[in-house]
Each structure stands twice: as structure tokens, then as C-alpha cells.
Amino acid sequence: MHLYIHIPFCHRVCPYCAFFKHTPGATDMRAFIESLIREAVLRLPSGGYAPETIFIGGGTPSMLSPIYFRRLMEGLRDRAGLDLSRLKEFSIEANPATFNLSKAQLWREMGVTRVSMGVQSFDADLLKLLGREHSPDEAAASVAILREAGIPQVNLDLMFSLPGQTIEQWRDSLARAIELKLDHISAYNLSYEEDTEFYRTYGANANNEEEDVAMFCLADEMLSSAGYRHYEISNYAKEGCVSHHNIAYWTGQDYYGLGPGAFGTIDGIRYENVGDTRAYSLALAGDLKQGGKPMEEAILPAGSQEDLRGDTQARRTELLGLSLRMDTGLPADLIREQDAGFIAALCEEGLAWREAQSGAVCLTLRGRLLVDEIATQLM
């Protein structure tokens, strides 16, 4: 079992970002934290809940003040029965320069084992273009703070295919990240999503396929040589440092999601909370019933629940797309007899190989470049 908590606040909105987030404005932070705890009381199993992983994402959760972070964790423990005794991993997302040593020490004290930092680039001009508030040196200093606070694992997010980014700039960012001896590096290909400023400025087809491929292959080459395992198409980890929470998503495991705009899937039912922080807090500020309706309905707008139990084809399609992105590959039980010829052809062309013991189909680096096309063929 896994738990995700969404903190939707950012100091300012980056022009490429399509996540559910906003500036705090006049948000009553105390009431917001209370809402999260109340949702946890409502959703988590009564009698105690001991997840294997927790991920606090956003937004920028590192913006939460120490008082509110402590209040949240203590409320989840004392009122919602959150039990950390089985925890393998507890991650929080952070932006450089939004925390200091004492805040990082508090995270560690409250059980955090992994901090994932959105750095995106070590090039000052690109950081400006991305609307980021930190400098390259502040990013490096933030890693040092996390180490000093005793955070066991640090991840850093980088992005390529940024507008005007050269391969040399990408090489420099990768080299700086490697120098920092991080436990995990995520290297994302920027996509220009609708409803973002970048989409409006550069359009949907701003990516240059040739450059994307060159940058993807450069990341694979540099990070693999530096001892990172390329275990998912955008993720690299040192030995023993994969993200268990993300693997839980990619392998279709159940998780609870708390917070405005959060998703969860429990026993084949997927839900999505209302993507409106005010409406979410107002609904949860009330009594356990709102106008005669259970509170849960007030934070789940119509149509925001999907029953996946009977739809084995939809489930297979989703797992297929996710597992092909991982180095452990497409599990044998998702492969149909009719796919045998196509898979044999992939292997012959050097795009895939078959794991001898499990029978899983794993893509080579060249195969990963065609992952979407391959997944479509297998659906």
C-alpha cells in the first residue's frame, strides 16, 4: 500500500508546468492542513494504515513551514492512524532555496528518507527561461544541505529539449549532476502541454525529434558510465536507490491520494479529487456530512471515479505502456499468443530482448526510442 499527498502551492507558476498548482494567495494554510488530515481520516482504513511508501508531491511541498509540516504528520499519525513502521521510503518534493538546514532536519526527524528536487538545469540562462527562482549554485548548495541533514537519498530532476537548449548545455547539466554524487537522477524530455505558457509561445510541435534522440542517448551514456541504472525511460538510480513509490505506480499497485487534484486507486476504483483547493478545503471543513451527502462526495465531482475492475483490457493497456518503459520489461502474463511474431521481430531487429527466466520482454536503448509505437502495436 502506498500514499500520495498533494500540496498544490508554488511561489510562482513555471511557464512549462501542467500540474495542478497555484500560488498560495490568501489560502488559510492551517485550514488546508486540517483538510488533508480530515480527508485522511475519511479515506484511510480505520484501525491504522501502514504504507510501504509515502510521497508528498506538488506543487512545492518544501514551501510548507516547519509548523505546518509537523502538524500534518502528527495529525496523520494521531487522528488518521498513519503508522510508519512498515515504511520503505518517504519522499518529499522540494525546490532549491525553499528550505534551510533546520527544515531539512525536521523532515528527517519526521521520517523522510528521500528528497526529490526540481532543478531542471544547471544553466543560468535556461533557468531564467524556465521561470525558476534558483541559480545553479543554489541548487548545488541545497543538495549539500540535504546531505548535512542526513537525508539518505537525494533525487534531482533535469529536463532536456528546452527551447534553444544546445547539446553542450545538456552535457554540462548532466556533468554537474554527476559531480554532486546524487542517488537518483530523473531526466525528462520536456513536452509542451496545453494550458501552459510554453505551449502558447512555442506550440505543440516545438520538439525537434533528432535533438531529442541525441539528448536522450547522451543522458543514457553519461549516467550509465557514472554508475546509474537506467531503470525507467526517464529515471536513473544508483544501486539500491530506485524510487519504490514510482515503481508502485508503474506496476499498477494500489495507492491512496490525498489533497486537491490528487488521484488514487484502491481495489480497482480510481478516483480524482476536485482540482480546486478552495472547494476542497471548504468541503472538508464541514461536518462529516455536507448537505446530507457524505463528505467524500463533496470532494469527488461527478465522473471523477472510474471502476476498472471489469475492464481487463483497459488495465492491460495501461500496464503495458508503463512496464515497457521499465528495464524489467513487459511481464510474460501481459503478452498474448498473437504478439509472438511481433516480439520475435523486435528481438531480431535489436529493439528488444527476452529475459530468460521470467519471459519478460525488455526494450534495448533503440527500442526505448520507439516505446510508444511498440506499445501501440501490442495493445
Ligand code: SF4
Ligand atoms: S515549481 Fe514545480 S510544480 Fe510549481 S509551477 Fe514550477 S514546475 Fe510546476
